[in-house]
Amino acid sequence: MKRIYFFLITFMLCTVGFAQQALWGNSPIVSPDIHEDNTVTFRINAPKADKVQITGDFLPTQKIKTQRGEYDAPGAADLIKNDKGIWEYTTKNPLSPELYSYSFIVDDMRTMDPANVYMIRDVATVTNVFLIGGGRADLYKVNKVAHGNVSKVWYNSPTLGIDRRMTVYTPAGYEVGNKKYPVFYLLHGMGGDEDAWSELGRSAQILDNLIAQGKAKPMILVMTNGNASQEAAPGESSLGFKSPSMQLPKTMDGSFEESFPDVVNYIDKNYRTIKSKQGRAIAGLSMGGYHSLHISKQYPDMFNYVGLFSAAIMPNNNVKSAIYENFDEKIKTQFNKKPALYWIAIGNKDFLYKANKDYRDYLDKNGYKYTYYESEDGHIWKNWRIYLTEFVPMLFQ
Amino acid sequence: MKRIYFFLITFMLCTVGFAQQALWGNSPIVSPDIHEDNTVTFRINAPKADKVQITGDFLPTQKIKTQRGEYDAPGAADLIKNDKGIWEYTTKNPLSPELYSYSFIVDDMRTMDPANVYMIRDVATVTNVFLIGGGRADLYKVNKVAHGNVSKVWYNSPTLGIDRRMTVYTPAGYEVGNKKYPVFYLLHGMGGDEDAWSELGRSAQILDNLIAQGKAKPMILVMTNGNASQEAAPGESSLGFKSPSMQLPKTMDGSFEESFPDVVNYIDKNYRTIKSKQGRAIAGLSMGGYHSLHISKQYPDMFNYVGLFSAAIMPNNNVKSAIYENFDEKIKTQFNKKPALYWIAIGNKDFLYKANKDYRDYLDKNGYKYTYYESEDGHIWKNWRIYLTEFVPMLFQ
Numbered sequence: 142m143k144r145i146y147f148f149l150i151t152f153m154l155c156t157v158g159f160a161q162q163a164l165w166g167n168s169p170i171v172s173p174d175i176h177e178d179n180t181v182t183f184r185i186n187a188p189k190a191d192k193v194q195i196t197g198d199f200l201p202t203q204k205i206k207t208q209r210g211e212y213d214a215p216g217a218a219d220l221i222k223n224d225k226g227i228w229e230y231t232t233k234n235p236l237s238p239e240l241y242s243y244s245f246i247v248d249d250m251r252t253m254d255p256a257n258v259y260m261i262r263d264v265a266t267v268t269n270v271f272l273i274g275g276g277r278a279d280l281y282k283v284n285k286v287a288h289g290n291v292s293k294v295w296y297n298s299p300t301l302g303i304d305r306r307m308t309v310y311t312p313a314g315y316e317v318g319n320k321k322y323p324v325f326y327l328l329h330g331m332g333g334d335e336d337a338w339s340e341l342g343r344s345a346q347i348l349d350n351l352i353a354q355g356k357a358k359p360m361i362l363v364m365t366n367g368n369a370s371q372e373a374a375p376g377e378s379s380l381g382f383k384s385p386s387m388q389l390p391k392t393m394d395g396s397f398e399e400s401f402p403d404v405v406n407y408i409d410k411n412y413r414t415i416k417s418k419q420g421r422a423i424a425g426l427s428m429g430g431y432h433s434l435h436i437s438k439q440y441p442d443m444f445n446y447v448g449l450f451s452a453a454i455m456p457n458n459n460v461k462s463a464i465y466e467n468f469d470e471k472i473k474t475q476f477n478k479k480p481a482l483y484w485i486a487i488g489n490k491d492f493l494y495k496a497n498k499d500y501r502d503y504l505d506k507n508g509y510k511y512t513y514y515e516s517e518d519g520h521i522w523k524n525w526r527i528y529l530t531e532f533v534p535m536l537f538q
Numbered sequence: 539m540k541r542i543y544f545f546l547i548t549f550m551l552c553t554v555g556f557a558q559q560a561l562w563g564n565s566p567i568v569s570p571d572i573h574e575d576n577t578v579t580f581r582i583n584a585p586k587a588d589k590v591q592i593t594g595d596f597l598p599t600q601k602i603k604t605q606r607g608e609y610d611a612p613g614a615a616d617l618i619k620n621d622k623g624i625w626e627y628t629t630k631n632p633l634s635p636e637l638y639s640y641s642f643i644v645d646d647m648r649t650m651d652p653a654n655v656y657m658i659r660d661v662a663t664v665t666n667v668f669l670i671g672g673g674r675a676d677l678y679k680v681n682k683v684a685h686g687n688v689s690k691v692w693y694n695s696p697t698l699g700i701d702r703r704m705t706v707y708t709p710a711g712y713e714v715g716n717k718k719y720p721v722f723y724l725l726h727g728m729g730g731d732e733d734a735w736s737e738l739g740r741s742a743q744i745l746d747n748l749i750a751q752g753k754a755k756p757m758i759l760v761m762t763n764g765n766a767s768q769e770a771a772p773g774e775s776s777l778g779f780k781s782p783s784m785q786l787p788k789t790m791d792g793s794f795e796e797s798f799p800d801v802v803n804y805i806d807k808n809y810r811t812i813k814s815k816q817g818r819a820i821a822g823l824s825m826g827g828y829h830s831l832h833i834s835k836q837y838p839d840m841f842n843y844v845g846l847f848s849a850a851i852m853p854n855n856n857v858k859s860a861i862y863e864n865f866d867e868k869i870k871t872q873f874n875k876k877p878a879l880y881w882i883a884i885g886n887k888d889f890l891y892k893a894n895k896d897y898r899d900y901l902d903k904n905g906y907k908y909t910y911y912e913s914e915d916g917h918i919w920k921n922w923r924i925y926l927t928e929f930v931p932m933l934f935q
Contacts, residue, residue: 142851142852142865142866142869142897142900144852144853144854144855169781171781185647186647187645187646187647188645188646188647189588189645189646189647190645190647191586247644247647247649248584248585248586248587248645249584249585249586250582250583250584250585250586250587250644250649250652251652252644252647252649252650252652253649253650253664255647255648255649256781257779257781258659258662258663258664258772258773258781258782259772259773259779260657260664262655265655266655267650267655267657270779271779272778272779274778282776282778283770283774283775283776283778284776285701285776287692287701288692288701288703289692290689290690290691290692291689291690292687292688292689292690293687293688293689294687295684295685295686295687295710304682304684304685306685313692316808373680375655375656376655376656377680378680379679379680379681379682381669381671381679381680382654382656382667382668382669384566384568384653384654384655385655411713454539455539455541456541457541458541465541468539469539472539500539503539
């Protein structure tokens with residue numbers, strides 16, 4: 142057989158067609174361009190635009206006024222056209238190590254950065270992301286360490302009567318041998334799903350790195366979907382590519398808490414786990430913290446480690462569920478059984494700060510032991526990644 | 539503990555901030571809007587734009603002339619402003635069942651559809667996607683059937699000296715019992731990676747649906763990364779969020795073919811597999827078809843089923859690798875061992891059509907048995923999904 146080679150060039154002409162198509166004739170645009178001193182330049186080719194802005198969580202927040210009051214939104218900054226006609230913005234100062242999100246606003250239209258293929262969906266919004274390494278943010282990177290595997294796993298929930306999807310991280314080395322592992326159940330916030338912690342939460346990277354550094358015990362990490370009406374994350378269920386909704390039924394009405402033993406039973410049946418309270422932790426952010434609180438008090442023999450990350454605390458007065466009845470009594474039972482760790486973390490600007498303060502006062506008044514961690518800032522992913530890096534090393538020690 | 543409930547409203551104000559931020563004050567835009575007759579309306583709010591176009595693979599292709607010749611690129615169509623100031627385009631005719639990709643071009647700037655959170659990266663380009671159901675395209679949907687699990691699995695390749703990532707689908711029911719499963723190795727094209735087949739290829743949905751319909755045997759599906767220099771897909775390796783490149787070293791130089799037994803050994807060691815030729819298939823698209831051809835002839839006792847989907851055939855004359863030596867002799871050995879299926883598929887407009895015709899002539903001349911499947915169109919994902927749905931039912935029967 143004769144060797145023929147016209148493959149590469151023709152192939153590249155074909156596939157770049159969609160991307161280029163007479164749009165960017167010249168050299169490709171680099172954006173974000175992270176400089177050595179950790180200042181960052183963003184660029185976009187919008188030749189006919191009158192005004193281009195960037196909005197991102199690395200910019201100072203701005204106050205937005207609505208009919209319901211004032212709140213903080215990510216700031217915005219203007220790009221200016223450089224001598225090649227490309228719009229450009231460079232951060233005034235070096236950025237601290239962190240995973241950042243941003244979008245462009247071109248003539249009042251929000252758009253992704255066409256030069257950056259990395260985007261993460263959070264609830265119903267997609268933003269571009271980039272990472273400034275160093276310090277704690279090195280835990281968010283894929284480093285050259287042994288990696289655990291991340292699986293999208295379908296289980297049947299008899300309580301909810303549907304097949305449901307979750308994300309399961311098994312630590313490096315799980316496949317080899319017969320060792321039994323502890324399990325950490327990690328729950329997302331309102332509007333989130335089983336993809337949230339492994340995407341913006343960087344949970345697999347954080348676990349890989351902490352385990353590789355000997356700072357955390359190898360453990361299985363189970364990231365559930367806390368919206369009890371959903372089979373799976375948007376786009377991954379029989380609803381197809383339907384627009385994601387923030388207002389889902391059966392999120393904070395006791396349904397998910399009630400069905401949680403279905404998850405634990407599945408994991409204990411299908412993975413080599415330590416099948417006892419000593420080998421189980423549960424934590425979650427925001428609504429997931431609320432779920433963790435109510436699940437752990439409902440099943441006081443299930444979890445030895447509990448983490449409330451910027452948690453909602455109490456249900457709506459209108460909600461009727463056996464899960465939320467006899468609160469005082471159930472909490473008393475839970476704390477009488479002395480969980481190894483009951484950890485409450487929140488940012489000093491979080492809108493749930495007062496609710497958490499009230500809850501801590503309640504625990505203090507009753508002499509229930511917990512550990513408290515307070516950070517800067519509000520109800521944001523930066524904090525939840527920090528809390529995860531702080532919480533995981535305390536588990537199963 | 540008193541029930542307090544200011545959670546939901548405050549939370550929604552916080553999280554929608556990033557998305558809305560004084561951009562879209564009014565009702566949300568629906569796009570794509572798939573009508574009952576399968577015509578589709580696309581909408582975008584670009585209040586200050588002079589010209590808005592859509593480019594997508596549902597539009598007639600257009601000829602693009604370059605210095606290297608003429609080639610087909612996806613077509614474009616103009617949107618017009620409706621009476622609410624929203625730009626709109628409705629397809630002239632109902633669209634056939636298919637998974638489609640598209641982008642907007644706003645004043646010469648390519649942008650995603652801000653109303654559609656569903657996007658897939660292919661090589662270095664991200665496009666929005668939507669699906670028109672019906673016919674074969676129902677196989678591409680997540681239907682209410684038993685689902686297999688999809689895992690991102692790290693394995694060590696002693697041949698390449700690095701840890702590498704692959705995607706492994708295990709069929710529904712794999713976790714239960716001790717049954718051994720056949721394994722189908724499915725390889726991506728140039729610039730692709732271990733995410734390609736499970737994203738644009740819809741491989742997990744196709745397998746779920748064919749297995750549920752009794753048209754395919756339950757099997758393990760292994761989707762490797764065929765770029766031998768890469769640990770993992772862009773964004774998933776120690777390179778971080780680096781821009782993806784089409785021109786990777788060690789892609790068609792024999793390295794991946796040489797290292798392939800590392801993959802098979804890992805899978806046979808860590809999964810309940812049928813560890814023989816009878817229980818193994820290999821196929822791939824474009825460069826992955828080339829890999830499948832050369833791997834299956836290099837290891838003639840490894841695969842009983844071989845699929846070349848729009849395959850490149852022969853290496854560059856400059857490439858030196860033991861893998862590509864003694865072509866005629868190795869092919870003869872492979873066919874003398876009578877593979878159960880040697881399947882060649884290509885579109886009648888594919889730029890590799892002639893290379894495949896030459897290869898078929900060569901096989902014919904030597905009396906080597908293969909099956910041929912010719913489709914419409916060119917070197918596109920539509921064809922590769924079709925080939926997968928055709929190939930899988932023939933395996934392990």
